[in-house]
Amino acid sequence: MSAFPCSEFLNRLDQWMEGERPSEARAHLRDCPRCRALVRDLETIQHTAQALAIDAEPSPRVWHSLRAQLVEEGLIRTGRRGWAHDLAGWLGETFALVPRPALAGAYLVALITIGIALSGPAGRHANEARWISGTESSTQPLSAQLDTAERDTISSLREVDPVVTASLHDNLAIVDNYIALCEKSVREEPENEVARDYLYDAYQQKADLLAQMSERGGDGR
Amino acid sequence: MVGNTAEAEDLTQEAFLQLFRKISTFRGESAFSTWLHRLAVNVVLMKLRKKSGKETSLEQVTEGDEESGTPRRDFGGPDLKLTGSIDRVNLQRAVEQLPPGYKAVFVLHDVQGYEHNEIAEIMGCSIGNSKSQLHKARMRLRDLLHEAVREKAREERRAAGSASGGED
Numbered sequence: 001m002s003a004f005p006c007s008e009f010l011n012r013l014d015q016w017m018e019g020e021r022p023s024e025a026r027a028h029l030r031d032c033p034r035c036r037a038l039v040r041d042l043e044t045i046q047h048t049a050q051a052l053a054i055d056a057e058p059s060p061r062v063w064h065s066l067r068a069q070l071v072e073e074g075l076i077r078t079g080r081r082g083w084a085h086d087l088a089g090w091l092g093e094t095f096a097l098v099p100r101p102a103l104a105g106a107y108l109v110a111l112i113t114i115g116i117a118l119s120g121p122a123g124r125h126a127n128e129a130r131w132i133s134g135t136e137s138s139t140q141p142l143s144a145q146l147d148t149a150e151r152d153t154i155s156s157l158r159e160v161d162p163v164v165t166a167s168l169h170d171n172l173a174i175v176d177n178y179i180a181l182c183e184k185s186v187r188e189e190p191e192n193e194v195a196r197d198y199l200y201d202a203y204q205q206k207a208d209l210l211a212q213m214s215e216r217g218g219d220g221r
Numbered sequence: 222m223v224g225n226t227a228e229a230e231d232l233t234q235e236a237f238l239q240l241f242r243k244i245s246t247f248r249g250e251s252a253f254s255t256w257l258h259r260l261a262v263n264v265v266l267m268k269l270r271k272k273s274g275k276e277t278s279l280e281q282v283t284e285g286d287e288e289s290g291t292p293r294r295d296f297g298g299p300d301l302k303l304t305g306s307i308d309r310v311n312l313q314r315a316v317e318q319l320p321p322g323y324k325a326v327f328v329l330h331d332v333q334g335y336e337h338n339e340i341a342e343i344m345g346c347s348i349g350n351s352k353s354q355l356h357k358a359r360m361r362l363r364d365l366l367h368e369a370v371r372e373k374a375r376e377e378r379r380a381a382g383s384a385s386g387g388e389d
Contacts, residue, residue, distance in 0.1 A: 013356065045359050045362050053333060075242070
């Protein structure tokens, strides 16, 4: 005989599905085929739902349309460098970082490498195909030097308020995700100039962010 | 949540637009990721509610169907097991038929793997409310899937009937 009736089990069904399984409920389920069928169905739904997860990234169209809309609304200005600087400024304002008094070593390294990378598109009209094949070779060292700059900057953040450091790390993760997205777009469409421009913008953003982080570390705040 | 890639991309764009427009309102009281998620979920819910043709609160959306006069279905029977008859395609189809509030909580919890406390923050509701919505969503999905199984059985019977009729 069941420990309690179906109505009582149904009242506690959501708790059962959350993992709360008192002995009375177990006893009821053992004796009641209707409630067993119900639980089995719900578990099947729960299990199958995991297969619906899609790890998809939006197409480049989304980012292009977004940028156009932001320009139209005056939220960002046109121009590649202007846009990158606006975003960097936006990141800075968001996390209330102090104005930079001087460029840290990491930032200098990053800026120099970005300068080298930005010199790539200038020669592309002369030999487009060679420039495309050179995109990867010009961005790989850039990416590596940014990684080095990131390590140096993070090690300089020891004295900073942990809450601020956590925010900066979150911010860095956002920029890294953006870089990964841009790199993927360039790999998929190496001939797409807009995609390449976005990638360089992304590197620029990371350099700006590292600068802000290292200045924060230097201030000891 | 919208079951359509093009629409999902449009909503992604809208969510990022909202991010740019509203970033000044972020006060750091919650994690940035939670704030961004809440903003994105709100964009999707607004869209879903517009599609359903009425502006309603989360509570109205999710509680309303209990008052719709729909006859209460039998909660279970050995003749109607979903095990073996449910796959991601028909579950996806059933999820698309859920009311927006149910759908949001179900997708966040069972599909995306968020915990109830995270969903409560994202949706701006209590943890208990999130649990309750999830339970109702699963029960509704079960009803929808059972109906799909019954419909499939009816179609098979009709097809078998017309095939045997054709042989006479």
